[in-house]
Amino acid sequence: MNLNALLQYLQSSHVAAAISGTAGWEWWFANIETLHVLAVALLFGTILMVDLRLLGLATPRTAIIRLSNEVLPYTWVAFAISMVTGTLLFVSKATVYAYNLQFQLKMLFMLLAGINMAIFHFGVYRKARAWNDALPPPLPARLAGAFSIGLWITVIFMGRWMGFTVQ
Numbered sequence: 001m002n003l004n005a006l007l008q009y010l011q012s013s014h015v016a017a018a019i020s021g022t023a024g025w026e027w028w029f030a031n032i033e034t035l036h037v038l039a040v041a042l043l044f045g046t047i048l049m050v051d052l053r054l055l056g057l058a059t060p061r062t063a064i065i066r067l068s069n070e071v072l073p074y075t076w077v078a079f080a081i082s083m084v085t086g087t088l089l090f091v092s093k094a095t096v097y098a099y100n101l102q103f104q105l106k107m108l109f110m111l112l113a114g115i116n117m118a119i120f121h122f123g124v125y126r127k128a129r130a131w132n133d134a135l136p137p138p139l140p141a142r143l144a145g146a147f148s149i150g151l152w153i154t155v156i157f158m159g160r161w162m163g164f165t166v167q
């Protein structure tokens, strides 16, 4: 099955018909999008807490390992909900979203945010015990925090922009 056939298959499913409102109840899209926005708010809010700490700007008295351990489980739950709700919204108009520039850029910047996180996690964070309370945190940690904030804001910007470009 090629990509176009897969997109067409997704879009003609019962789930897609329900979400896009063509199957009767018209509120599915708005309700799922509300959940998507709430999950995104929790996702970005918790990421921002850690990123601002990495920059040394917020909660400087909380050790970085402790903050990460307490906050990041919420981030992962929010990420999972964002992925599920985002995929449901996508399916409703799969053939349109897949070729929408803002959607493609949103996915690209999400990938870059993931790569930034992986570099941080497997890089300077492995030695976090050594700089757990250090202020300012080491340069690679500050850079990871700054890139993360910029990349996630761009993801959110693209997500908002998508809604204005898709009919």
Ligand code: HEM
Pocket: 033, 036, 037, 040, 043, 079, 082, 083, 085, 086, 087, 089, 090, 097, 110, 155, 156, 157, 159, 160, 161, 162, 163, 164, 166
């Ligand atoms: C996990 C990180 C994500 C973030 C930060 C994010 C962010 C956003 C934002 C801010 C909106 C705009 C909501 C509004 O109109 O107020 C949005 C809408 C949307 N997102 Fe996401 N999203 C994420 C994941 C995903 C994924 C994984 C998909 C699909 C595979 C997706 C698909 C969509 C779709 C289809 C819309 C609706 C656009 C429209 O109104 O036509 N999102 N997203």
